[in-house]
Amino acid sequence: MAAMPNVEARGQATFDCASEAAMAAETKASRATSTVRLIGLTKTFSPNIVALKGVDLDIPGGEFFTLLGPSGCGKTTLLRMIAGLEHATGGEIEIGGRAVTHIPAHKRNVNTVFQSYALFPHLSVRDNIGFGLRMCGVKKPDIQKRVIETAKFIKISELLDRKIDQLSGGQKQRIALARALINEPDVLLLDEPLSALDAGLRGELQIELLRIQRRLGMTFIFVTHDQQEAMVMSDRIAVLSDGHIQQVGGPKQLYERPDNLFVAHFMGHSNLFPIQKHDANGVYTELGRIVGRFESGTHMLIRPETVTLTPGQSEGDNHLSASVVERIYRGSVAEYRLNCGATELVAKCNNCGQDMFEVGDTVTVVVETDGLVTLNE
């Protein structure tokens, strides 16, 4: 229950200072309290359904952290455990250095933006946003003030007196966000909040969420199955599969230096070739010999945009002869499916100022060794 007077006290500070800058600065001060630490966290639903198999994570305060993985990988379960909506079968959860593993949801200073929004249909927008403060016993006029402030911050002031069923998906999303943020939680949890929105609105809200997070300096833990979304928004990403964390790292690291096949596949289209033989000067794959210094591994990863295509045949190290099997025009880039040696390779080329190749053309694939990674299964 220690969190509750804390919330009120900080609330007091917030509605004294109306400016958003002051609000941001004020929350930054509480950053130290908002780290999240998971130690050997496991979750078993029934004897044979294991959702999480020992998850260790350290999320520093103020980070935009994303849990990424296919459906059924345990990412939502993990988020719900941090929220307190699922009990841990084993392991520890610490928020701001305080063990909260056995503390129920309503006594944790975290708030969730639910995938279905979970707004209360019998309450107005105003009362939905103010609900958390009401439960904390904040006085009515103070709730009103902070609701108006928060609505301004999220840019939904004109919606305050609407009913929930009069709102569009995007508007509901913003209200769910406001309802969570107004409580100034140590950590904000977002469970695929954008998945129900159309692509355009989704892109807009991604950027806006990111800006809000930067401004407040609050720890955000975001769950998604969309690797593009994860890369756009996150400081760091944890890729989950089958109840395990596969890799944790920044978007660039995960994309360019994946630890294993799963991460390589999940982070984007990958050309992956088993390594047949490894020597001091290079490796042998189905593509042929690729010269360079590589770490040992079972597979070679070539991202489609790291190769260059030149017309005709040419000789040289890492110059591979290929023919165009298929071309997919994507506006700024063209994607080519190539027949290369005994196998197939996908290349993405910038269309800007270049002539496109036609199906059947013979081309040379120039592989840049900088873009190559060896990895293990």
Added chain:
Amino acid sequence: MSDTGTAWQAIDSRPRQRRISWDTWHLLGVITPGVLWIVLFLVLPSILLMGIAFMTNGTYGLPQMPLSLDAFKQLAGYGFLGWSPGNLYTVIRSVWQTVLSTSLVILIAYPVAFYITTRPAHLRPLLLLLVVVPSWTNQVIRAVGWMNILAPGTPVSNLAAQLGLITPEMGLFPSKFAVVIGLVYNFLPFMVLPLYATFERLDYSQVEAARDLRAGPVRAFFHAVLPQTLPGLMAGTVLVSIPAFGMYVIPKLLGGGKSLMLGNLVARQFSSASNWPLGAAGALIMIVVTLIGLQILRRMSRRLGGDIEVVL
């Protein structure tokens, strides 16, 4: 827009007119039997009843002129022998027993409906059936069943006597207690079914949202569960309380002479007591009290459920 509209009308005006008149006849044909039925068997009798209530009681129990408020005075307790509270008590007792038994029905049905919702899908129809099955038996037989359970000398009555709740020779039947038991038993399915329907559609994420927003279990129930089940609760309350208020069989069989309800009073005026105006006045009071009760329910549901208007 208007151009195309008039053009279309010009082309198609004659068949369209004919179709409208046909539609009108069709509509009349559909609603007339229902309207006639309601007018003949509800509106006219109600007006008749109102008229009778304001007439004077004749020598042989039939209503006669002049118009008067005698029946209502009698209902309020003014008779030949001065004022006695008997009839007034019956009205108050009816309201009280209705409120009490409806509340008990809610308290029992709410957890039962929730429990059934949490069972595996293939068991739920069976459990609902078990709730409904008793009402397939005749009401009188069920009331007689309760008489046998609660009569003096039965195990239940003996237990109650040993606990000091009643004197040994009394028995739990006949009594107000037996009437309430009978009403609760009789009307339980009418509360369980609508409640189950709303529980089945319960959006549990709202409960989680409430918990997430610092509501403890009790407040999460009142803010996230109760508002969602309110339509079922209100429907159940109406289905239980209105018939319970006018109930005749159960108070007559289980109540003994001192636990009669308004339904019994009205029935007696039209039969043995031969006082039609008083019976009509009682029926009128029943309608008025019911309408007031519905209004109170509406207010309550609006307060509990915020903006949701529950259609009664």
